[in-house]
Amino acid sequence: xxxxxxxxxxxxxxxxxxxxxxxxxxxxxxxxxxxxxxxxxxxxxxxxxxxxxxxxxxxxxxxxxxxxxxxxxxxxxxxxxxxxxxxxxxxxxxxxxxxxxxxxxxxxxxxxxxxxxxxxxxxxxxxxxxxxxxxxxxxxxxxxxxxxxxxxxxxxxxxxxxxxxxxxxxxxxxxxxxxxxxxxxxxxxxxxxxxxxxxxxxxxxxxxxxxxxxxxxxxxxxxxxxxxxxxxxxxxxxxxxxxxxxxxxxxxxxxxxxxxxxxxxxxxxxxxxxxxxxxxxxxxxxxxxxxxxxx
Amino acid sequence: xxxxxxxxxxxxxxxxxxxxxxxxxxxxxxxxxxxxxxxxxxxxxxxxxxxxxxxxxxxxxxxxxxxxxxxxxxxxxxxxxxxxxxxxxxxxxxxxxxxxxxxxxxxxxxxxxxxxxxxxxxxxxxxxxxxxxxxxxxxxxxxxxxxxxxxxxxxxxxxxxxxxxxxxxxxxxxxxxxxxxxxxxxxxxxxxxxxxxxxxxxxxxxxxxxxxxxxxxxxxxxxxxxxxxxxxxx
Ligand SMILES: Nc1ncnc2c1ncn2[C@@H]1O[C@H](COP(=O)(O)OP(=O)(O)OP(=O)(O)O)[C@@H](O)[C@H]1O
Ligand SMILES: [Mg+2]
Numbered sequence: 267x268x269x270x271x272x273x274x275x276x277x278x279x280x281x282x283x284x285x286x287x288x289x290x291x292x293x294x295x296x297x298x299x300x301x302x303x304x305x306x307x308x309x310x311x312x313x314x315x316x317x318x319x320x321x322x323x324x325x326x327x328x329x330x331x332x333x334x335x336x337x338x339x340x341x342x343x344x345x346x347x348x349x350x351x352x353x354x355x356x357x358x359x360x361x362x363x364x365x366x367x368x369x370x371x372x373x374x375x376x377x378x379x380x381x382x383x384x385x386x387x388x389x390x391x392x393x394x395x396x397x398x399x400x401x402x403x404x405x406x407x408x409x410x411x412x413x414x415x416x417x418x419x420x421x422x423x424x425x426x427x428x429x430x431x432x433x434x435x436x437x438x439x440x441x442x443x444x445x446x447x448x449x450x451x452x453x454x455x456x457x458x459x460x461x462x463x464x465x466x467x468x469x470x471x472x473x474x475x476x477x478x479x480x481x482x483x484x485x486x487x488x489x490x491x492x493x494x495x496x497x498x499x500x501x502x503x504x505x506x507x508x509x510x511x512x513x514x515x516x517x518x519x520x521x522x523x524x525x526x527x528x529x530x531x532x533x534x535x536x537x538x539x540x541x542x543x544x545x546x547x548x549x550x551x552x553x554x555x556x557x558x559x560x561x
Numbered sequence: 562x563x564x565x566x567x568x569x570x571x572x573x574x575x576x577x578x579x580x581x582x583x584x585x586x587x588x589x590x591x592x593x594x595x596x597x598x599x600x601x602x603x604x605x606x607x608x609x610x611x612x613x614x615x616x617x618x619x620x621x622x623x624x625x626x627x628x629x630x631x632x633x634x635x636x637x638x639x640x641x642x643x644x645x646x647x648x649x650x651x652x653x654x655x656x657x658x659x660x661x662x663x664x665x666x667x668x669x670x671x672x673x674x675x676x677x678x679x680x681x682x683x684x685x686x687x688x689x690x691x692x693x694x695x696x697x698x699x700x701x702x703x704x705x706x707x708x709x710x711x712x713x714x715x716x717x718x719x720x721x722x723x724x725x726x727x728x729x730x731x732x733x734x735x736x737x738x739x740x741x742x743x744x745x746x747x748x749x750x751x752x753x754x755x756x757x758x759x760x761x762x763x764x765x766x767x768x769x770x771x772x773x774x775x776x777x778x779x780x781x782x783x784x785x786x787x788x789x790x791x792x793x794x795x
Contacts, residue, residue, distance in 0.1 A: 268677075268680040268681065268682055268683065269680050271683065272677050272680070468661075468663065469663055471661075472661055472663065472674065473674070473678060474647075474650075475621070475623060475650065475655070475661070476650060476651070476674055476675045476678050476722075476726075477647045477648065477649070477650030477651030477652075477653075477675075477678050477679065478647060478678040479643075479644055479647040479648075479678070480643060480644070480647070482647075482678055
């Protein structure tokens with residue numbers, strides 16, 4: 267009981283003595299948490315979006331001629347030798363025409379002068395869900411285009427590719443800001459603790475002389491790092507949430523955000539980010555103490 | 562293992578051929594052997610630079626000896642580390658010659674430190690601090706920043722801090738250097754009281770007024786060596 271009382275008094279004293287640098291550290295910690303969490307939030311949402319996109323992914327193989335039933339079987343066999351697929355569907359010229367007409371809706375009359383077989387027949391291939399990575403899709407597409415009698419293969423290449431590289435870039439940014447987070451928290455916390463220790467060298471020396479145990483000297487500093495971690499990271503996450511809510515409010519209605527569902531971290535992820543930051547801060551204070559207290 | 566000295570009392574402090582050299586070649590203490598009983602009051606005298614402070618620093622393990630053995634209550638202190646060393650130091654009260662006060666804290670806070678480290682209850686600390694300051698004539702300085710006190714007052718605050726935690730061993734370095742006769746008596750009365758209560762007290766001084774008529778042992782050091790011992794009933 268008295269132990270914690272003295273520890274808290276010590277912490278209060280430290281904070282009063284170096285509050286300016288403590289505040290700086292706090293802001294740095296929360297800012298780095300904010301930056302990291304911001305990019306990570308976008309990245310996480312991109313991933314879920316990409317998953318959905320992958321669910322709808324299908325490859326259209328345009329053919330020169332309408333395949334007969336026998337050829338259809340042969341083609342099916344050829345396709346499945348590359349990989350198992352979810353679904354294969356043959357679309358004849360007539361079907362393609364009807365589909366197109368349906369898509370045009372009221373403007374159907376533009377088709378009036380066209381021959382009913384101007385659209386090529388095609389095969390719609392829906393790959394298995396595990397065929398997600400861009401490279402695999404590319405390989406599959408290349409394989410399909412090498413089948414005899416194919417004109418070309420389409421799967422929204424541009425779109426998929428751009429999206430793929432965007433997520434790749436995002437993952438790099440997330441990694442970088444994560445590193446930044448680790449470095450700033452550890453070093454800033456270590457730096458402020460060092461300042462406190464240097465400012466109170468005489469007192470710490472005396473404490474050792476009158477028989478203070480290492481725990482007595484160490485605990486206030488550990489607690490300080492812990493507090494920096496808790497307050498700093500919570501502040502970061504909370505301000506990100508505020509930002510998120512603000513953007514949602516500002517840009518509600520049809521727009522970019524409604525294009526795909528944008529959601530905040532689950533509580534588990536938020537708490538994990540906070541816990542990791544706390545751990546990092548405590549680590550920072552611990553390492554400095556070991557170095558400067560020589561205890 | 563508890564050891565017995567000649568007069569049947571337990572030995573508190575045991576020094577065997579202890580030397581202390583400071584680099585490069587200052588010999589502060591040379592081949593000193595000494596045994597002080599538990600509950601004894603013991604004076605160390607000698608000219609300036611004789612090694613009195615060095616001896617006290619070795620006893621509270623603020624410095625380690627260059628050679629020789631030092632035992633406190635039968636335990637060699639040079640091997641103590643961490644937790645055990647801290648425990649021992651809580652049982653030793655030291656009034657340093659250079660005070661080592663925290664000059665941005667109040668008198669009360671300075672005295673309380675030695676009790677706080679052994680987790681005494683706040684009420685007990687408060688009471689004890691008031692009591693001690695009263696006995697040393699510092700009652701009105703309770704909330705004064707020690708940096709603003711006179712040297713004589715600071716000296717007494719240091720002493721109060723040394724004995725606040727009721728240590729079993731009290732080391733006092735030059736306790737009356739800046740004091741008048743009346744205040745000196747006040748200080749000596751307090752130290753005698755602690756000694757009567759069972760504490761071993763070692764006083765380093767060149768103030769002959771406090772050891773001239775004593776019945777306790779007085780050891781004189783000269784240039785770091787044992788010179789002579791007077792008094793005491795052996
Ligand atoms: N940290 C140190 N480094 C080098 N030499 C030291 C150190 N401390 C003490 N000495 C030397 O050791 C010798 C003994 O010093 P000490 O402080 O023990 O003397 P003292 O008897 O306490 O003197 P005084 O009565 O003036 O306080 C002196 O010559 C001193 O210069
Ligand atoms: Mg001295």
